[in-house]
Amino acid sequence: MAKPEAVFIYIGTYPDETAARADYDVVKDLHSLGAVGSYDASVVTKDDGKVHVNKDETATRHGAWGGAAAGALVGILFPPAIIGTAAVGAAVGGVGGHLWRGMSRADVKEFGELIDEGEAALVIVGESTLQQALDKAELKAEKQVAKDLDVSSKDIDKAIREAAGEVS
Template identity: 80%
Template sequence: MSHPDGVFIYIGTYPSEAEARADYGVVKELHSVGAVGTYDASVLTKDDAGKVHVDKDETATRHGAWGGAATGALVGLLFPPAVIGTAVVGAAVGGVGGHLWKGMSRSDVKEFGELIDEGQAALVVVGELKLAQALEKAELKASKHVAKELKVSPKDIDEAVRTAATEVA
């Protein structure tokens, strides 16, 4: 059942960081032609110690209104702080995480985390619902992927990011 005002999460795993980055480029291109709306995307990698690193390309951060808060919040929900090798901090992450958490079941969280554990790299994309169709047509090259629609309003995510920005300013 489609929710007209939902949020879509896509997580794909890849055998290498280069392959994840190639699909990350596809998502940026889809945004530049107006196919995906507001989104946030990050490439995740794991180091030899098993720590997860969130790698954001700063130009993509400027393009998406959520500026790292959505993928950072999702990673913060999926992994304990001791496993996250990148600082995922800020009021926006906390506020956005609360909205994402309300839209996910415990089994969703488990499925997302286990999928990321399987690959060497992952692409995480959080965005407006129209992202789902655009990514399907783009035929991303992930070895495995999971895609979920959350019954969360993108407007709530926007508001959490704006609120955090005014608290920091």
């Protein structure tokens, strides 16, 4: 069992972006119902050798994490040259550093290989309470990997606030 403040990562793959977005909507609904704490989620696609992180404006308002955590994870998994969006940006710094320390090289390889050419993936980074809610929601991913990291969600919150200039 993970520590209550641990960070949880979920990556599920789908046959297309529409299927991934359907589960993305389920996660947003879970948040609206108060079933999950702070988290960040993105639909990721890979085509023509480029990785695209797709977010919509209302979907990035999940507690303090608003867009930085999933972008930082994608920035760790893929070299900058193949990331086709600017969504990763500055978030990779502090947030990515915390996530990186919580993952082994095998984790990074497993997460990155899960997203195959021509498929879509749902990437979620959140508090450990998210895992239980996702298990109950029975997301429709074809393949999935879920792991608790030995990283404090409080450290992620602080890194995101610092990146936004809210905390010195």
